[in-house]
């Protein structure tokens with residue numbers, strides 16, 4: 649597989665086969681991803697990888713915390729900036745509409761949409777769950793480096809025949825996750841990731857999200 653193929657075929661996978669991934673393969677994946685670059689070689693990421701009972705504990709934690717409070721816990725780091733503006737907001741809405749269309753859930757069926765969304769908090773049936781931890785004292789540069797690391801993991805997963813879904817939705821349980829994992833006081837759980845072998849028979853995995861035209865996002869000068 650070429651890098652181009654990995655980039656082009658990576659999608660957010662939202663249905664997985666239950667097949668486990670052996671620890672040795674997970675270790676190899678994580679070791680290779682350590683080659684991701686970061687300014688000053690700071691490597692500002694920490695990763696918690698869970699399977700089996702350790703993953704099930706998080707699913708149970710989410711179920712209990714979200715049962716009476718589906719919006720989750722307060723955070724001073726919302727997933728999107730308040731009043732996200734176009735074209736960004738339009739893109740966000742568009743991919744949501746495309747996903748529910750793929751699933752055959754109509755716009756007005758809010759119950760079915762929420763029920764689908766709840767799958768996030770079961771890692772979409774994936775055998776492995778990953779959480780990315782960053783020190784709150786880090787600046788915008790280090791946040792970007794965390795993103796490079798995460799994408800490196802996602803591409804290496806594709807090469808291995810695995811799929812991933814990054815999951816910033818876990819941010820709504822940040823205080824509970826922090827307490828559960830016992831991470832440092834200055835650290836926070838940024839994002840989750842589901843990992844496993846994609847269930848190709850599930851319609852949600854046929855979604856290919858659109859991208860903006862190059863002319864919207866790129867300036868080529870002096871060519």
Ligand SMILES: Cc1cc2nc3c(=O)[nH]c(=O)nc-3n(C[C@H](O)[C@H](O)[C@H](O)COP(=O)(O)O)c2cc1C
Nearest residue numbers: 658659660743768813814815816817818839856857
């Ligand atoms: C950092 C990050 C967090 C994300 N969080 C979620 C999430 O919580 N739940 C979800 O279903 N998808 C999540 N996504 C997936 C995006 O919706 C997806 O990447 C985007 O729509 C483009 O689709 P693609 O990944 O299939 O190309 C996240 C993606 C990124 C990069």
